[in-house]
Amino acid sequence: MFSKACQYAIRAVLYIATQSEQGRRTSLKDISKEIDSPEAFTAKILQQLSKNSILLSIKGPNGGFEIPDETMKRVKLIEIVRIIDGDQLFTGCALGLKACNEEKPCPLHNQFLGIRTNIHQLLENTTIKKLVNDLELGLTFLKR
């Protein structure tokens, strides 16, 4: 469904967001520890997100990553997915034909359309902020 890179991206963003909410900037080291991800690989992903204005990166001592409150209210999951995985999930064909295409549909097209719509809506309607609350209440988790 999502690539590992994308899963790390979402987990990282959510962790940074919980910290930012409490006024704490967080370092790569912390992040990869708290979401249980490979550090250097995570760095690459955060770089991409930062280039795409999903988060802020600050170099130097006490540097790290932050997400402004405005940003976590604005940014939807779908943006993160698009940045990391592209939009194959939304435009691709379930059975691997060149692209999903209503005119010449694959045998799963009709049944798949509903699922795709569900996924799209979920990602389109979910902001970072929305997910942060449950995390802070300890109702959901970023690692086990």
Place this chain on the structure above:
Amino acid sequence: MFSKACQYAIRAVLYIATQSEQGRRTSLKDISKEIDSPEAFTAKILQQLSKNSILLSIKGPNGGFEIPDETMKRVKLIEIVRIIDGDQLFTGCALGLKACNEEKPCPLHNQFLGIRTNIHQLLENTTIKKLVNDLELGLTFLKR
């Protein structure tokens, strides 16, 4: 969603099924031409499916692959997916935690559950036979 191998598998099975319905046995060469897939790679996949009794393979001149009518009525898509891709799609966590787990859910767990159920039901309720009809009527396609 599905690996390429799995997409080829489903397309191949459906093509073989349409041919079998008309009493025609079909060769690897035909199959990979008709579903537009790499021949040798497709061979590996068909081998797996044949070992798992999803289809029949016959060696030698006029050999090839078939699916008995009984089989296409019985076999659901979920079985093909399980054989080729395993059950990661059904048991895995959307955000890559060790496994999906109701007790310690990831932040997407609740919203993802519905989607997962949809996918599962679609694959569980769809037999090969069900998809063959539309294919024969030219309403759906296995390549473009």
Place this chain on the structure above:
DNA sequence: ATTATTTAGGATAAATTTGTCCGAAATAAA
């Protein structure tokens, strides 16, 4: 029996994704 055709299966290769390493750049603190 011999030959031609077709799948089986092992070895290998290419492509992609995932992951690591290390020096450069920025920057804060001493």
Place this chain on the structure above:
DNA sequence: TTTATTTCGGACAAATTTATCCTAAATAAT
């Protein structure tokens, strides 16, 4: 100004997935 800390960015490496190649085995037709 020097040093320590932290991200950036490029090169490299490992793992996985996708794809190819070749010989063996089966078997039908000659």
